[in-house]
Amino acid sequence: MSEVLNVEELFGSKVFTLGKMKERLPEDVFAEVKRVMDQGGELSLATAGVVAKAMKDWAIENGATHYSHWFQPLTGITAEKQDSFVTHPDAEGRMLMEFSGKELIKGEPDASSFPSGGLRATFEARGYTAWDITSPAFLREDATGVTLCIPTAFCSYKGEALDKKTPLLRSMEAISKQALRIVRLFGNTEATKVIPCVGPEQEYFLIDREKYLQRTDLLFAGRTLFGAPAPKGQEMDDHYFGTIRERIGSFMQDLNVELWKLGVTAKTQHNEAAPAQHELAPIYETANIAADHNQIVMETMKKVAERHGLACLLHEKPFAGVNGSGKHNNWSLSTDNGVNLLDPGDTPNENIQFLLVLACVMKAVDYHADLLRQSASDVGNDHRLGADEAPPAIISIFLGEQLEDVVKQLVETGEAARLLEGGKLETGVSTLPEFAKDATDRNRTSPFAFTGNKFEFRMVGSSDSIGSPNTILNAIVAEAFCEAADYLEQAEDFDMAVHDLIKKYMTEHQRIIFNGNGYADEWVAEAKRRGLPNIKTMVEAVDTLITDKSVKLFERFGIFTRVELESRAEILYETYSKTLNIEAMTMIDMASKQILPAVVKYTKVLADTIVALNGAGADASVQVELLNEVTVLLKEAKAALNALKEVEAKAMSMVNGKEKAFFYMESVRAAMDALRAPVDGLEQIVDKDMWPIPTYAELTFEV
Ligand code: ADP
Ligand code: MG
Secondary structure, eight states: OOOOOOHHHHHTTBOHHHHHHOOOOOOOOHHHHHHHHHHHOOOOOHHHHHHHHHHHHHHHHHEEEEEEEEEEEETTOOOOEESSOOOOHHHHHOOOOOOOOOHHHHOOOOOOOOOTTTTTTTTTTTTEEOOOOOOOOOEEEEEEEEEEEEEEEEEEOEEEEEEHHHHHHHHHHHHHHHHHHHHHHTTTOSOOEEEEEEEEEEEEEEEEEEHTTEEEEHHHHHOOOOOOOOSOOTTTOOOOOOOOOOHHHHHHHHHHHHHHTTOOOOEEEEEETTTTTTEEOOOOEEHHHHHHHHHHHHHHHHHHHHHHHHHEOOOSSSSSSSOOOOOEEEEEEETTOOOOOTTOSGGGGGGGHHHHHHHHHHHHHTTTHHHHHHTTTTTTGGGGGIIIIOOOSSOEEEEEHHHHHHHHHHHHSSOOOOOOOOOOOOOOOTTTEEOOOOOOOOTTSSSSSEOSSSEOOOBBBTOOOOOHHHHHHHHHHHHHHHHHHHHEEEEEEEEHHHHHHHHHHHHHHHBBBOSSTTTTTTHHHHHHHHHHHHOSSHHHGGGGGGHHHHHHHHTTTTTTOOHHHHHHHHHHHHHHHHHHHHHHHHHHHHIIIIIIIHHHHHHHHHHHHHHHHHHHOOOOHHHHHHHHHHHHHHHHHHHHHHHHHHHHHHHHSSSSSSSHHIIIIIIHHHHHHHHHHHHHHHHTSSSSGGOOOOHHHHHHHOO
């Protein structure tokens, strides 16, 4: 039996929570902190000093020796530089651990090696980290000891954002301001801000660490670059929500405890569709904290997996032919007095504020579908979106039967008198409770689905930060709110004006609504007919960042400058090329040094057998046939290897940028596929004992 866990006590024990600040700070200092947290502005250096001391004392009591400014550069993962609290000893050689207000609020890592897309030439290495007071500091324990981690934003000398947090914070301010204008129009005078709330569901794979270490591709690329399908995949649907295996269960328990200590509300866990695939969902919270917490979730998953002799794969498509991993980004808007703007209530057809918000979301998502799609693109996600698996790369909104019917009535007649009811769920068993059914069923194929009181953006990749998708969502909806408020604030007859505006937006943007099967080929044709963009790959999506339409949007709300956008585009191209370069080089390495040599050995075994059988006067025809089959594939593999080397050399000689990224996508990827095919064919006929790397069956079923 495991020991009894006191989760209430554990929860947040490694976080410098508001409660701890209240306990440890003088009243006036606490009040100032709270004010800046809620309303923005700056802490005085004196106040920061008091906070820093309290934070340090708490951290030291909990074993910390170091602190770090924890930030999210454009690599997509987190970075930090650790400093100890050690100070210069006095004349008697005594040293006092210290941490100043200045050290709390500002850091200056030598940042020249982070991607900046030309924003900061390497001779101008200065980059600043600035404390994000709205996201609590926490303690991280690992082999280096205990470190006080301070969530920070990361900017250049000129204040240009070099990270994922800064634009997210800017977008949150923008949507708050514009959403407030909307709620004021409906008579809400109390709310002082509107907060985007996010609950990201995280999918991941767990495999045995020993086997993981035997696969260079998993080690370097995070995904398998070779691998024939296992005889069994996910076709029996027996893994999804299936019983959790012991080893995985103990990983999950350990993971939950670590996350609870860090104040992450790990809530839901289950097995996912593919073998060895699982999911974890926390309870939703303020967008920037959710983004920080999601980074903590991903890091903790990797760390805890190691402890259990497992490896956690966060790549979007670690195994070809079975489900990949995503991150469902559940998003809603809540006033600070707790009203969810996306809550339709019992009678959405009569809830004018909700209908206006819905109309604005429809407009935003339709008008900026390209940007939203871009926000969910990363290199790994190209293997999911628009490739072999849903959601498709085409953005559409699923509203469910009830709301779709409301929209239809509004578009047709300007009124929505009818409301389809959910009805009762009848099981036919008298002892089971009767439920009121949800008015909408689920649609698993939609990229952007309304699910009761929130939108679920399902395109995001499993390894990606949720910073960008939420920045874009906030920005595009802020713009729609702003335009609606500009119009409605001037209206003489508000009721009439809002009625007309809802009808207008819904009519103009109803093409974005799609309740059908997003997997079907018919949808691709239908979407094309409707004029919806279908951007299939990450590199093709990059330019959406720098269209006039998006520059106008971002500059208007102070979220990105044109220069920041251009630098991000440049980084994306570079990231793509670098990732593909690693993948191609890894394939070349594995094929040259592991796979082809193993196959050559196998051909010798066959040849020796044939000679022996012939000498004995026995029938060697099967062995000859096998040898011929192997030889054909071996030749094909060798030719493909040569071709990949050639095309990779050409790619490497190109200067970074758009052209290079496109070359990788079009030519290098094709050459990689051409090498993979014969190798996977060989895997299926070569003696298992001689195959040099663990197979899909061993990786995904022997956990
Ligand atoms: P599923 O989509 O798998 O049925 P749930 O309904 O449990 O999952 O919700 C998934 C995620 O959505 C959770 O992280 C949950 O906290 C989050 N969520 C629930 N309500 C909201 C909301 N109003 N705003 C944002 N996220 C929400
Ligand atoms: Mg979900």
